[in-house]
Amino acid sequence: MELPRLEPLWQKYKDQGLQVVAIDSEHDTERSIEFIAENDLTYHLLEDFEGDDNVVASKLEIYGFPTSYLVDREGRILFSHIGFEEGDEVQMEEEIKKLLGP
Amino acid sequence: MTKQSWTWLLCFALLSTWGCGTSETPAGDSPTVADAATEELSEVDRAAEETWAIWEETEDPEVKVGLAHDFLARYPDSDHTGDFLGSAVYHYTESLDRPDEAYELVTGTLTQVEDPDARLETQMQLAVLHSKTGRLEELSELASSMAEEHDFQFTDHLELMELATEAGAWNLVIEQAEDGMAFATPEAFKAQWPDFSDEYAARAGQRRNAYCQAYQGWAQENLGQHEAALASFASGVDDTSYSLLGVDETPLHLYWGKTLLLQGEPDAAMDKLNAEALFGSKEAKETFAEAWGAAHGSEEGLEERLWALRQEYSKPLPQFALPNYEGETFESTEFIGDVMLIAAWNPT
Numbered sequence: 001m002e003l004p005r006l007e008p009l010w011q012k013y014k015d016q017g018l019q020v021v022a023i024d025s026e027h028d029t030e031r032s033i034e035f036i037a038e039n040d041l042t043y044h045l046l047e048d049f050e051g052d053d054n055v056v057a058s059k060l061e062i063y064g065f066p067t068s069y070l071v072d073r074e075g076r077i078l079f080s081h082i083g084f085e086e087g088d089e090v091q092m093e094e095e096i097k098k099l100l101g102p
Numbered sequence: 103m104t105k106q107s108w109t110w111l112l113c114f115a116l117l118s119t120w121g122c123g124t125s126e127t128p129a130g131d132s133p134t135v136a137d138a139a140t141e142e143l144s145e146v147d148r149a150a151e152e153t154w155a156i157w158e159e160t161e162d163p164e165v166k167v168g169l170a171h172d173f174l175a176r177y178p179d180s181d182h183t184g185d186f187l188g189s190a191v192y193h194y195t196e197s198l199d200r201p202d203e204a205y206e207l208v209t210g211t212l213t214q215v216e217d218p219d220a221r222l223e224t225q226m227q228l229a230v231l232h233s234k235t236g237r238l239e240e241l242s243e244l245a246s247s248m249a250e251e252h253d254f255q256f257t258d259h260l261e262l263m264e265l266a267t268e269a270g271a272w273n274l275v276i277e278q279a280e281d282g283m284a285f286a287t288p289e290a291f292k293a294q295w296p297d298f299s300d301e302y303a304a305r306a307g308q309r310r311n312a313y314c315q316a317y318q319g320w321a322q323e324n325l326g327q328h329e330a331a332l333a334s335f336a337s338g339v340d341d342t343s344y345s346l347l348g349v350d351e352t353p354l355h356l357y358w359g360k361t362l363l364l365q366g367e368p369d370a371a372m373d374k375l376n377a378e379a380l381f382g383s384k385e386a387k388e389t390f391a392e393a394w395g396a397a398h399g400s401e402e403g404l405e406e407r408l409w410a411l412r413q414e415y416s417k418p419l420p421q422f423a424l425p426n427y428e429g430e431t432f433e434s435t436e437f438i439g440d441v442m443l444i445a446a447w448n449p450t
Binding site: 003013017019024026036048 | 345346347381382383412413416417418419420421422424425426427432435437438439440441442443444445446447448449
């Protein structure tokens with residue numbers, strides 16, 4: 001599961017200007033809140049709208065989970081990860097460092 | 103694990119691309135959990151729900167396949183047959199490396215299944231096993247008998263194209279692609295998905311053609327039909343669709359690039375693979391790196407090239423506003439100036 005692996009990245013780089021934003025598209029609010037509490041997630045956690053207003057599908061064009069986008073300081077999507085495998089967080093960290101700059 | 107995330111897992115297992123049958127329709131058009139909850143749950147649905155709840159709590163593939171066995175022993179013939187079999191087959195083959203036991207489960211279940219949909223899903227899992235274990239003749243025979251028994255939809259042909267491609271059963275790929283092309287029309291799409299608009303159906307019909315041309319082209323290249331392969335890709339390219347980041351939603355550009363590389367045209371291969379290598383599948387990234395090596399003699403300069411391409415192909419983050427769990431609204435523009443990692447997830 002991807003989300004708990006993002007917590008250490010957020011803790012490590014938030015002071016340098018990293019924001020982590022997770023969007024939940026399942027609409028099972030109770031379950032999500034439970035998951036967030038169990039894993040002590042402290043970054044930004046948002047809940048998507050249902051149907052046509054669904055942001056993840058209609059605006060971000062994401063249809064499979066998990067998928068993540070890495071956005072630079074100018075608001076451009078520079079990296080994406082479709083799916084998440086053990087060890088992907090290492091590459092993500094490299095990319096984050098690259099975008100945070102020196 | 104829910105059906106939706108299982109399907110997604112299957113896509114990854116088979117393809118590692120967006121080229122998956124389920125991407126035919128946007129997310130959210132299947133019945134949701136909330137819909138199911140408002141109806142009276144049957145005994146088998148309740149049992150399935152309870153089993154999935156235990157399933158999600160464990161990471162142990164041994165426990166997962168055990169749960170699937172238990173459920174299928176009690177209810178071999180239900181709406182849930184395909185999901186449980188598919189999940190068990192995945193773990194038997196990917197995590198446990200015991201395909202023989204998966205065969206036993208699937209063939210044993212098949213003798214007890216009468217519902218046509220459940221039969222088709224069970225047979226498809228048998229096809230998955232034939233594909234993963236390289237039983238090409240059995241795969242072709244099974245595909246023929248399935249087509250005889252069932253009224254195939256496009257997605258059935260597509261799934262068989264994918265499985266045959268994985269296995270390298272090239273003649274079967276071409277056969278399935280040809281059959282699939284008969285469904286590459288707005289009318290055929292509407293017949294299966296009547297609720298979609300004419301406009302969506304028109305695009306979906308075209309996209310079906312791109313899928314077929316992609317698989318057919320790659321099969322032709324593997325059969326030594328080099329010119330025919332290039333012609334297939336060219337005739338699908340206007341029909342394909344692209345994601346927000348410009349990645350082909352079908353495997354057309356991936357297989358086009360792989361084909362050009364095999365044909366000794368690494369620069370042309372990279373041209374087809376730019377967006378795929380940046381934002382697409384691992385296979386696309388690897389193929390791009392291989393093409394770079396073929397064109398330049400080493401991997402030197404590859405990282406710099408990819409970084410430059412990234413600037414060129416990057417897209418602005420679309421604006422959106424969403425609530426957090428406390429009801430406060432978050433605006434996507436709030437963090438311009440920071441680096442943002444946006445992760446789309448679901449809790450199951």
